Amino acid sequence: MFELIDNTPEHAHNFINGPRQERDSVGAVALKTGADFDIQYVPCGYVGTDGYFIEPKYTKGANAGDTRDRYILRADTQAVLGVHSGRYPDRDAYSHVFATLEQLWPNSCENITVFGEGEKCVVEQVLDDPIDLGGGDQIQPYLYTRMSLNGQWKTQTIPVHRRLSCENMLGYVGQIIGVRATKNHDALLTLRSMAVEKSIAQGQVLVQMARVMNDQTFTDEQFNAMVNTLFPAPELDAHQKTQTAWVNKCAAVRSRWLQETEEWGKTMWTAYNAAQGAEQHRIATNYKSTEIAKQRSLAKALDGKTPIADAAAEYLQGLVASAA
Numbered sequence: 543m544f545e546l547i548d549n550t551p552e553h554a555h556n557f558i559n560g561p562r563q564e565r566d567s568v569g570a571v572a573l574k575t576g577a578d579f580d581i582q583y584v585p586c587g588y589v590g591t592d593g594y595f596i597e598p599k600y601t602k603g604a605n606a607g608d609t610r611d612r613y614i615l616r617a618d619t620q621a622v623l624g625v626h627s628g629r630y631p632d633r634d635a636y637s638h639v640f641a642t643l644e645q646l647w648p649n650s651c652e653n654i655t656v657f658g659e660g661e662k663c664v665v666e667q668v669l670d671d672p673i674d675l676g677g678g679d680q681i682q683p684y685l686y687t688r689m690s691l692n693g694q695w696k697t698q699t700i701p702v703h704r705r706l707s708c709e710n711m712l713g714y715v716g717q718i719i720g721v722r723a724t725k726n727h728d729a730l731l732t733l734r735s736m737a738v739e740k741s742i743a744q745g746q747v748l749v750q751m752a753r754v755m756n757d758q759t760f761t762d763e764q765f766n767a768m769v770n771t772l773f774p775a776p777e778l779d780a781h782q783k784t785q786t787a788w789v790n791k792c793a794a795v796r797s798r799w800l801q802e803t804e805e806w807g808k809t810m811w812t813a814y815n816a817a818q819g820a821e822q823h824r825i826a827t828n829y830k831s832t833e834i835a836k837q838r839s840l841a842k843a844l845d846g847k848t849p850i851a852d853a854a855a856e857y858l859q860g861l862v863a864s865a866a
Contacts, residue, residue, distance in 0.1 A: 568644040568665060571651045572636070577663050579618055581635045581691065586611040586625065605629055614691050621659035624692035636663060639689050639697055643667065646734050647685065657837055661692040664840060669738075672706060673745055675752045679806065680706045683741050688844055699733075700844055701741035703748055707805070710819045711843045712748055751855070754862055755810035765799055765813050772817065772853050790829065794820040795850075810858045817854035825850065 572578035586609070587597040598610040605628060614624040643665055644651075650667040657663060669683040681703045689697040703712045773792050776784045799816040806812050826842050827835035842848065 564649040565668060566651050567649055568640045568651045568654070568667070571654050571665075572640055575654045575656055577636060577654045577656050577660065578640070579616055579635055579660060581623065581633070582615045582617050583632065584613045584615055585609040586613060600628060616660055619659065623659060623661040624690075626693065633691070635660075635691065636689055639687065640665070643687055643699075646737075652684075655837060655840060657841075662688070662690040662695055664688045664844065669701070669741055673703075673749060675749065675756070677756075677806075678707075679752070679756075681712060681745070681748060681752070682706050683745055685737060685741070686844055699737060701737060701744055702843070703741075703745060705815060708802075708815065708819050709823075710815055711822060712818065751859075752811050755814060755858060758810040758862065758865075760808050760810045760813045762808070765796075765808075765816070768813060768817075768854065768857055769795055771857060772850060791820075791825055791850075794824040794829070798824070810861070814851075814854050814858055818848070818851035821848060821850040 566574075569578065585597045587595050590596045600606050600608050600610055608628045610628050612626060612628060612630070613622050614626065615621065616623055647667050647669065650669070651665065652668055653666040655664045655666070665687040667685045667687070669685050672680040672682045674680055682705075684702050684704055685699055686702055687697070687699045688695050704710060705712055769792055772795070773788055776788050795817055798820040799813065802812045802816045802819070806815075822839055822843060826839035826848075828838070
């Protein structure tokens with residue numbers, strides 16, 4: 543009889559069966575969020591002095607006779623989503639990427655964020671069960687796939703872990719795969735394997751960091767010393783905007799510290815999440831709660847632009863190393 547043996551390390555998931563709690567398909571979420579739409583290609587041009595529309599075209603090479611530049615329009619609203627050269631290949635909006643992601647990780651989609659009129663979007667999929675850090679604290683493996691029609695983003699899939707208690711996005715490691723041309727079955731399996739391996743490695747690093755930091759108490763005085771290091775006071779003659787920005791950042795991190803310690807106690811792990819959470823939910827949103835502000839924070843996180851969280855991790859890991 544066939545026997546399934548699980549030889550994964552402690553606290554690591556083997557991802558054999560995918561997410562146990564089924565969510566919606568990517569297609570279903572795309573319909574709900576308005577990410578499922580058709581596009582049209584319209585030639586760029588101008589009206590000449592004679593009143594006729596002039597459409598510049600290539601005059602040489604393999605593209606001779608083709609339109610030099612084209613608008614990408616959203617078919618249902620006619621909103622301009624991008625402008626590309628005539629050499630840019632036609633696309634079926636995001637439908638092929640959605641289909642690929644659903645084939646790779648079926649019924650695992652939690653959300654799709656649509657930017658602006660649809661010029662960019664991010665698909666959020668749950669990769670596996672949460673990882674228990676102890677004491678009710680859990681981190682959830684996710685995959686974020688971002689794509690664009692305006693050329694600002696390549697199609698990329700990025701593994702991210704989120705702390706479930708506060709929705710903090712942890713452990714950015716950069717893009718791992720592109721899914722634009724993944725119609726071959728073997729290629730799909732390779733991409734899935736790469737994503738899983740990278741996410742497992744990321745989860746193991748986070749669990750190790752969390753457990754080490756959770757064992758280290760951290761007083762209010764130590765936290766204030768960290769804040770003063772992360773945010774040095776500006777010069778007395780600094781511009782008022784600089785002074786205000788400094789005050790707001792310090793206040794946001796200290797406020798988050800009070801929230802975190804009330805629930806989880808005073809540890810290095812709490813201090814890290816206070817800095818990370820303040821950056822993601824307050825500072826990166828410019829202290830706003832609008833959908834556009836949240837999208838701006840998400841884009842920064844997927845770009846790996848989290849200098850405060852990175853500095854906090856480096857500072858705390860330095861203290862651990864010194865103590866050892």
